[in-house]
Amino acid sequence: MAIKSCLLVLPLALLLLGGSPPPAAAQLEVGYYSKTCPNAEAIVRNEMNKIISAAPSLAGPLLRLHFHDCFVRGCDASVLLNSTNGNKAERDAKPNRSLRGFGSVERVKAKLEAACPNTVSCADVLAIMARDAVVLAKGPTWPVPLGRRDGKVSSATEAADQLPPAFADVPLLTKIFASNGLDVKDLAVLSGAHTLGTAHCPSYADRLYNFSSGHSADPSLDSEYADRLRTRCKSVDDTATLSEMDPGSYRTFDTSYYRNVAKRRGLFQAYYNIVDVFFVIRVHANCQVYARIA
Template sequence: MASFALLLLLLLAISCLAVDQESSQRPQALGNSTSTSLRLGYYGSSCPNAETIVRQTLMTLLMQDPTAGAALLRLAFHDCDVMGCDASIILDSTPQFQSELESPKNFGIRRVDFIDRIKASLEGSCPRTVSCADIIALAARDSILLAGGPNIPVLTGRKDSTRADLVTANRKLATATSSVEEILQDFASMGINPQEAVSLLGAHTLGVGHCLSVVNRLYPSVDTKMDLMYSMALRVLCPSPKFYLNITAIPNDSTMFRFDNMFFKDAALRRVLFALDAAVESDPRTSIYTSKFAQNQGLFFDTFSRAFVKLTSVVNSEATQVRSNCRAINS
């Protein structure tokens, strides 16, 4: 834990540097829509320290829970895939709509309280200025950086949705058993090409999985795409096909706290948790990229950064608010 804290302190110095301007061009039209107001440094005048506050608050929170970075990264993915990046995912249920968090496909989404705490820090300096949607995107970006990944030039200027969409969440969000075709089509709708799509799956390098998402590969027989010794270890952790009897969290790869290309190296050895990840490694449309990323971490970082900017630039054109409370629309 001491070494993790030291890493965070060292990265704090990095966080004070200006975001790399070489990648500042806006992405092409994507998914739902893109807003011409999205840009680097959107809060330069209205809240000059906004991104510093996000990063410094997050660093403090990660010292309390080093596993939260992976959770915040997944939160951003699931927010942007439903109506665009609009913080609809963290709205509580109301008589008018059900929360997207009630979707089974959002199983395991957590640390929304960290978004609340970052929002509270920002409200203290710049009331009703920084959107919850931007906080989610920035917290994901900084979680990547603080785990040793690239410093991604994420644009800002998103607005917050005034509703959630549980129906779309149930229909659209990917699962551990989604097909390669489904993933490629979903990302293509956001202007993300196959190589970039594979790089985004590399986000699985952080965090853990659960037996819920693995038992289908272990019982009644072991998936042939899984390394035998790896499957034996997983059966110890998930000893029953009834997933609710298994509460073990399983590292996604052998460096679960570090954002690196280990996920792709493990994939080459058939040591990945999810059926989707195994399929991406074996599908000829995508395996060429998993191999390249396993061999070249710099290529993975560059491709992931480009894809993440595209993903987080998909916006909801109907989103109009800057919520003061991220869990509820403004009255």
């Protein structure tokens, strides 16, 4: 099944990202809590069913939360730590100010603490919740190796410096991903996680207004799509408006993100950098289903 095999590549890339260096990851293994908290994953799944049932739009933010955690100091839950008087933490860095789902993580962690006090790390909770978010959004499942350790250091400066910016070009994205042990195929595949969720207007408004001296809007955007976005995002200062990253399918984990990007209907400029360089070379070669979207 071509579609199924393509969708399974994202979990594999997440596992590569999740295999972070110490202290975030020691010896990760599937079934790590089989003796100390045998129902850990079932507890998470049960609570996630309730969370996503009540708020389906949280699937994307919970997947994003795990990704943003892993890209800074590895998958150590440092994105959950609060700022203190002497330190501005990751969650308060500019790229993370729009992160959502912290309350859901606390809710799941509380259930685990009630069943198995001081046993399951917050880093593992994020990893399991990300997997379950994808599954509950009609995506594939995968075994999650566990045993991550929670970090005690959280820096907004590190987050701002290390997270991939929406405006990044391919050389910069390639460099950032390589620093996490990921190659260009992983970059193309992980970009497919944008099939879930929404984005705030300031993250893409510069493509709609005063783009350049010769163009009011980014010419790489489909003109009808650009017009539609402008009806929602009224200015670059609009901080309240949200737009679907995968129009018409933002609550479902599927391949439509790639179809939309190929039609020049993606929110972020980075989408087109990815498409221009290796969309056909990498993703098409590894996922034959995409041969039908051109």
